[in-house]
Structure formats: C-alpha cells, structure tokens
Amino acid sequence: MGEDSESPKINHSFLRDYVTEADVISTVEFNQTGDLLATGDKGGRVVIFQRETESKDESEELGESGEYNVYSTFQSHEPDFDYLKSLEIEEKINKIRWLPQQNAAHFLLSTNDKTIKLWKVSERDKRPEGYNLKDEEGRIKDISTVTSLRVPVLKPTDLMVEVRPRRIFANGHTYHVNSISVNSDGETYLSADDLRINMWHLDITDRSFNIVDIKPANMEDLTEVITAAEFHPQHCHLFVYSSSKGTLRLCDMRESALCDKHSKIFEEPEDPGNRSFFSEIISSVSDVKFSHSGRYLLTRDYLTVKVWDLNMEKGPVETYQVHEYLRSKLCSLYENDCIFDKFECVWNSTDSVIMTGAYNSFFRMFDRETGRGVTLESWRESSKPRAVLRTRRIYTGGRRRRGDVGVDSLDFTKKILHMAWHPAENIIAIAATNNLYIFQDRVNAENLKT
Amino acid sequence: MFSKGTKRKFSDGDEEISDESLVGARVASSYNLQRQSLLDMSLIKLQLCHMLVEPNLCRSVLIANTVRQIQEEMTHDGSWHMVTEAFCGPGQSPSERLVATEVLCRSREQDAEPKLFSVISYEGCREEEVVADETLCSVSVSDTVSNVCLAGRVGQCWEKSELSGVERDEEALEDSRLGSGEDEEIDTEDGASTESPKTTGQVFGTFEIKNGSPGPDSALEELFSDVDTSYYDLDTMLTGMQSAPKMGPYDLLDSLAPSHGSPSIVSTPTCRSDLNELDHIMEIIVGS
Numbered sequence: 169m170g171e172d173s174e175s176p177k178i179n180h181s182f183l184r185d186y187v188t189e190a191d192v193i194s195t196v197e198f199n200q201t202g203d204l205l206a207t208g209d210k211g212g213r214v215v216i217f218q219r220e221t222e223s224k225d226e227s228e229e230l231g232e233s234g235e236y237n238v239y240s241t242f243q244s245h246e247p248d249f250d251y252l253k254s255l256e257i258e259e260k261i262n263k264i265r266w267l268p269q270q271n272a273a274h275f276l277l278s279t280n281d282k283t284i285k286l287w288k289v290s291e292r293d294k295r296p297e298g299y300n301l302k303d304e305e306g307r308i309k310d311i312s313t314v315t316s317l318r319v320p321v322l323k324p325t326d327l328m329v330e331v332r333p334r335r336i337f338a339n340g341h342t343y344h345v346n347s348i349s350v351n352s353d354g355e356t357y358l359s360a361d362d363l364r365i366n367m368w369h370l371d372i373t374d375r376s377f378n379i380v381d382i383k384p385a386n387m388e389d390l391t392e393v394i395t396a397a398e399f400h401p402q403h404c405h406l407f408v409y410s411s412s413k414g415t416l417r418l419c420d421m422r423e424s425a426l427c428d429k430h431s432k433i434f435e436e437p438e439d440p441g442n443r444s445f446f447s448e449i450i451s452s453v454s455d456v457k458f459s460h461s462g463r464y465l466l467t468r469d470y471l472t473v474k475v476w477d478l479n480m481e482k483g484p485v486e487t488y489q490v491h492e493y494l495r496s497k498l499c500s501l502y503e504n505d506c507i508f509d510k511f512e513c514v515w516n517s518t519d520s521v522i523m524t525g526a527y528n529s530f531f532r533m534f535d536r537e538t539g540r541g542v543t544l545e546s547w548r549e550s551s552k553p554r555a556v557l558r559t560r561r562i563y564t565g566g567r568r569r570r571g572d573v574g575v576d577s578l579d580f581t582k583k584i585l586h587m588a589w590h591p592a593e594n595i596i597a598i599a600a601t602n603n604l605y606i607f608q609d610r611v612n613a614e615n616l617k618t
Numbered sequence: 619m620f621s622k623g624t625k626r627k628f629s630d631g632d633e634e635i636s637d638e639s640l641v642g643a644r645v646a647s648s649y650n651l652q653r654q655s656l657l658d659m660s661l662i663k664l665q666l667c668h669m670l671v672e673p674n675l676c677r678s679v680l681i682a683n684t685v686r687q688i689q690e691e692m693t694h695d696g697s698w699h700m701v702t703e704a705f706c707g708p709g710q711s712p713s714e715r716l717v718a719t720e721v722l723c724r725s726r727e728q729d730a731e732p733k734l735f736s737v738i739s740y741e742g743c744r745e746e747e748v749v750a751d752e753t754l755c756s757v758s759v760s761d762t763v764s765n766v767c768l769a770g771r772v773g774q775c776w777e778k779s780e781l782s783g784v785e786r787d788e789e790a791l792e793d794s795r796l797g798s799g800e801d802e803e804i805d806t807e808d809g810a811s812t813e814s815p816k817t818t819g820q821v822f823g824t825f826e827i828k829n830g831s832p833g834p835d836s837a838l839e840e841l842f843s844d845v846d847t848s849y850y851d852l853d854t855m856l857t858g859m860q861s862a863p864k865m866g867p868y869d870l871l872d873s874l875a876p877s878h879g880s881p882s883i884v885s886t887p888t889c890r891s892d893l894n895e896l897d898h899i900m901e902i903i904v905g906s
Contacts, residue, residue, distance in 0.1 A: 343675055362675040391683055393676045412676050445656060445687060449680045503659060508677045 193599035195586055199266035199274065202590040205236055205597055206276055207604055208261025212245040214278055216289065216329075217604075236606055240289060240329040245280040257282050263348050265357070267370070275334070277357060281344040284359055286335035286370065294322040340366050340376045347397045353404040360397035360409060363390075367421075379427045380409060380419065395510070396456045403462065406431075414451030414469060416476065434465070434476050436483045446498040446507065454510035459519040460591075466522055468513040471495060473524050473534065488534045488541055491526050493564045493575050506580050514589045514596075525584025528573065529600055530560060546584065546598045546605040557607060653688055660685045 190211030197206050205217040218239035248257035258281055267275040273290040298320040303309050343361035350357045358367050358379070365380035380397075384390055393412045400406035405421045417430035438447060450470035457466045465476040467484075471492060474484035490511075494501060501507040506527075513524040525531045529547040534540070543560045563572035586599040594609035660681050 390679060393679050395676060412680055445653075445684055448683055448687070452676070452680060499656070502656075505663075505677075508674075508680070 191602035193586060193602060193604060194260050195262060195264050196588040196597045196599050196604070197264045197266060197276075198588050198590050198597070199276075200268050200591060202592055202595065204239065204266070204274060205588070205606075206264045206266065206278075207597075207599065208244065208264050208278055209602070210258075210260040212243055212247070212259030212261060212280065214242055214244045214261060214264065214276075214287070216240045217606075240331055242287070242331040244278045244285060244287065245283065248282070250282075262345060265348050265350050267350055268354055270354075277348055277350065279345050279348050279359065282338070282341055284337040284340070284345065284348060284368070285333050286337070287331055288334045289329065289331050292328045292330055293324060293326070295325045296320045297323045335370065335373050337368055337373050337376070340368070346395060349398045349407070351399045351404050352402055356404075358397060358399060358407060360394050362393040365394065365397050365407075365409060365427075377425070379407075379421065379425070381426065381428060395453050398456055398458055401458050401460060401462045408456055408458070408465060410453035410456040410467060412452040413448060414453055416453065416456060416465060416467060418478065432478070432481050434481050434484075436474070442495075444498065446502060449502070449507055450498065455512040457513060457515060459515050460517065461519055464519065466513050466515055468511050468524050470507060470509075470511075473513050473522055473532075475522070475536065486536065486539075488522070488532075488539075490524055490532050491562070493562055497575070501580075504580065506583075509583055510585060511583075512586055514587055516589050516594065517592050523587060523589060523596065525587055525598070527580050527583050528578040529582040529584060530562075531584045531587065531598060546600050546603075546607075547582070650692075653692065657685060657688045657692075660688070 190209065190213075192210045193207050194210055195206075195208040198204070199206070203219045205219075207215050207217075209215075216239045217236040219234040219236050221234060244261055245259040247259045249255070250257055260280055261278050262281065263277075263279050265277045267277065267286075269275075273288050276287050276289065278285055278287060297304070298318050300314060300317055300320075301309055301311075337359070340359065341361040341364065343363050345359050345361045347360040348357060355371075356367055356369050358365055359376075360366075360380075363381065363383040364378055366376040367379050368376040380394070382392065382394060391413075395410045395412055397407060397409035400408070406418060407421070407427075408416055408418050410416050414435065416434035418432040418434070419427035420431040421427060423429070423431060438451075453467045453469050455466075455468045458464070459466065463478060464485075465478065467474050467476065468490075471494060472490055473488045475486040476483075477485045498507060511525050513522060515522055520536050521533055522536065523531060523533045526543070529545050530543050531546060533542050533544065543562065544557050545560050561569065561572045562578075563569075563574050582600065584598055584600055588597045590596070596607050598605040598607070663681050664678060664685065
C-alpha cells in the first residue's frame, strides 16, 4: 500500500480513487428548454441541476446569467444480479433522455445495462393542513379528543422536489443497452443494445416491439454490433443506428415491422493508404446524433467526427480530425484499451458548431462554416470561475509555443467522453470523470460546478 | 504506424530470402514478430474480457475481428512462408515434409481437447515480455525459429479446433480453457528437441487446411468457431463461470508467471485426455 515506517506520509491516493469511482459521471443531458440538466453516474445516481431564473432587475445586465444549481438527487438504479447467468448487472447510468414537457411535472428516462426507468420529477410547495383524524405529525388522533370538524386547507410550504419512478421497462434486453431515444410522436421511444433495438410505448412496460435484430443464427458469425441509435427529430418513422464497422443505417418503420433491412446505408470507403490492423477498431462509431434540422447526421469514431448528409450515402460531407496525432500511437492505445473509449459528440443549437471530447481533459469544437477547430480544456487546476477558457494546442512538430502540450505527456486517464449542449443557447456541460463543468458564452462568463 | 512501414520492409525481405540472406529473414521476421505480438495481445485481451463478470460485447467483437484479420494475413503470406525457409533442409523435399505433416495432424485429431488456452498461456508469457518494452517495435528479434513456433502453435490449435468439429462440447472448451493454465508448468519440462518436427507439422497443418477447404474464409470461420462461441454465448460463459468462479483475470496472469522464465522455444502443449482435464476442473472447483 505504500506505508513506510520512515515516511511520515501514508499513501492514500488509491483510497481516494476508489471512493470516487461511483461518482464518475456517465451521461449528461439538457431537457428541451435547457432549464434542467441531468447527470447520471456510475453509482446509479441521477443529479438534476436547475438553472436559476434571472430576476427581472438584472435582465438588462450582462454577466450574472442563470447559474445551474442542484435541484434534485435520486438513486435511479441499484446494483443487480442476474441469477440465471451469474452475472452482476452494473448500476451505471448509460443514458438519460428527457421527455418533452406536457404539464408541470418533468419526465425523464434513465437506463443502465438492462432496465429503463421513467421518472417523474415534480415540485410540491403546498401541503394540506388541518386534518381531523391525523395530527400535524401524521399520527392518528384519538377519536375522543375530536370535538369539532374543520376543512383542511392548503398552506404554502418549502419547495420540495419529488422524484418517483413511474414506469420500469425491464427484461427487454439480453445485451447491454447503449442508447435510448424518445420519438417525436411523444408516445414511444427506442432502446438499443449490442444486437437489438426495441421500441416501447411509454405507457406499456410488459412488452416492446423488436425493430432491429442483427444477432446471427450462429454467434460464431458475429462480426458487427450496434453502437448507438437515435430517432429522427421530426419524422417519427425514421431512426438511425451505427455499428462497430463504421456504418450508419437509416431505417423507415413504415417499410416493415422488422427493420433489419435498412432504407439507406451510410458508409465511407476505406482509405487504403491508412490501412492497418486497427482500421476497423478506429472506424467503429461511438456516437450518432441527428442535427436539429434533421438533415444531417453527426458521428464520432476514434480519430474523427464526421457530418453526413441524409441525402448522400457514399460518404460524409465533412470530416474533422479530433486527434490525428494519435494515429501513430494506435498500438499503445490498443494495449491500454484506450482505443475502445466511446466519445460522444453534440451539435450546437443552430447546427453550425459541433463538439466532441478527447484526452487530457481536452475537448474540441469545430465551426462548420469555417472548418476550423479549437481545443479547450476542462480542468479545475487550470481554470478559475469566471475566467475565460483559453485554447490549448498539442505540439506535433514545428515551432513549439509556450503552453503547448506534447503528445507523450497527454493524460489518457482524463478523458472527456460525455457532454451536452444547451438546446437554445451557447451553454455547454462537460463531464470530466466526477466533475461537471458548465461553460457559458456570455461575455466571457464561465461557471464551474462539481 | 508499424504495419505501413513494415509492409514495405517485408516485400524487401521477400527478395532477400530468395537470395538466402539472413538479414532479409530478420527484417521479415521483425514484422512477423510485431504481428505476432499483436496477436498475442489480442488473444490475452479476449481471454481476460471473457473472464470478467460483464464482458463488453463490442470490445470482444472488435478484438476478435482483429485476431481474424491477423490470422488471415498470416495464413496468406506471413507464417508459412517463413517456415518454409526456416525449416528448409538440404535433403528434404517438400513432399516429404507434407507427408510427415499428415501423419502428425492425424495423431492430433484424436485429442478432443482444444489447445487454445494453452496457446494463450504461452503467448501471454511472451506478451508480457513485449509489453515491458513499451512499444511493439522495440522488441528485439530473438530467434526466427521461436517466432515461427509461435505462429505454428496458434495455427495448430485452430486446426485442431476445426478438425475436432464445430459441435464440440462447449463446457469442455470452457473448462479446458480455464484449467489447462496449470498444464504450462508441466509442459515446459518436455524436451525441446522433440518439438521441432511437431512444430513443422503444426504450421503445415495450417497450410493443409487452407488448401483442403473450399475457401480460406470458411476454414477460418470454422477455425474461429470455437474461439467465438464461448465468448458470445452467455450460456456457455455461464458454464465456464460455474466451473471456475473464483478465477479472475489476475489469477490467469499469475498462473503464467512460472513459465515466464522458460526458454523461447517452449514445448508443444501435450495433449491431455478428457480424464485429466476433468481432474483439473475438479481441482479448480475444489480450490486446491
């Protein structure tokens, strides 16, 4: 353990890492208005942040725009055990998706590897007082002490946020669920695991429709798995799923009940010059997102992000290099398993900027209009609240500037896998292990949250 | 990116081999060594992730595809080519070698037990040496023959898997995989001298399959049949987990440790009967 009788300090670092393992954030998602931000972690907890509404007096001033504060915390999933297969089921929250708001309450779907749950988040700021049969603490009163009758009234009370599970969609998946996506019809959603995609109705928990099944009759023939899936933002009959071979398949549910046959397949032919044993692994798509317009797809593979036009299947319309300098290090990254890291990617509200994560607490933003990319860092030590995020550079040759980071000094344990962009404003939420960073583009204002 | 550079070197090495230059052989075997190391690493990863409580299917599939890709390439140009030159004796004719191979292959057919795990164990030792050098490219080429033996062994075990049929008892596969790690220490005691003709046979065994089957792809599919099934079939995995529930990934590496100091040419894993295999399984379950 590192205890040395001669040294005064005891090495507790391993203990610290162990303790916070459950706090590692595994998903981040804004709701449709951006007022709420939900994070899920490896310990099965969900934390919801709410944006403070600006007071009317300050609406003219710049700077103190709404901060995000903790609104509610709840335990979504517990560790489970599959007795039939003698396997533990991790409680890690893989994805959270908000439902469109229909009344005062908010609904979100959260999923671990096996089970999807629908949670209702509601506020309570009044409570009834003046019961006849119960006293203030809720204890049943002795009847003989009741001498008169009164009508209970609602009295204002401190705001309470209640979170209750409303639906539990269990036993739908044999393999690990990697994606959920709410349909634009507001009634159904899909859940995808490694080999199958199911469609559920939000009100029905005891059955689901299987819409994609790529499991081969012989598991020995398995060479491709599903890595992500999403419904089209406007067309309720269209969805896309990505595979470990780097293909995207657009499926139309009107064509058939089982959408094993795709309507369109998006695939980029392999570049023979860059071929290596790792070509397939780095072509595996880790995330796919429709643009807000519904016209484009954004995909992330190990070294690049690509924008695809739904009308053009033969290749992406834009390709951005996230960390091309890692191409010569693929062997080491294969050895330490970093090559299997699944990075997410996001669009901004106007589909003009795309963002994705990288290593060393860096994340990248690309402006689609200019084609230029920028590297930013989300690391507590190097940024103070309200400080401007400065751009970083990786040194890959040529003249080295001060502040450049060498490729060999990159910390591959600090990976930015999960992130979200506010649906309307330039506010981004970045998850860096167990820290959540929220950056706002409001006249150099920056928010730091953990 | 090592494969791009070394591919060019390999073609140079080809010409030099025909001139019977040792330098060319070394260069080519350097690429082979790197490729072999990658194969070793991949097999170790597959084995380890198979033993984890929750194997990540995507990762397993990607690694298995990489292994398949390497094996295809080795079958097509790498390993058997090297072996031809390495074992080319002045008096031996090619047909003689092949005949001897058939005999050797047949004798192995009788053994129902797959050798995949033993192969992995052995290669795991080698892989540890490789890892210590931090990059594959910096591993020194020790012995051409030893590299070839490695390639041969891998081919041999796939060959065995195919010859023994796809419909094997998957429990046996699981248990042997988990159990025969302990075989390694016993196997190293075998004399190295007796192993050379066997290794030749192993490699040519691979070559044999390639020619005999309708197409290399189907042969490879079958070769992989037993490798993959157990990884993806959860029922099979359950069986495997039940036989050795206590053995974790680090136990595997520990069991490899004694063989780490073995000479580079390690003996062929001896074929064990089902009875011995059952004994080993019982040992693991009992925890002795």
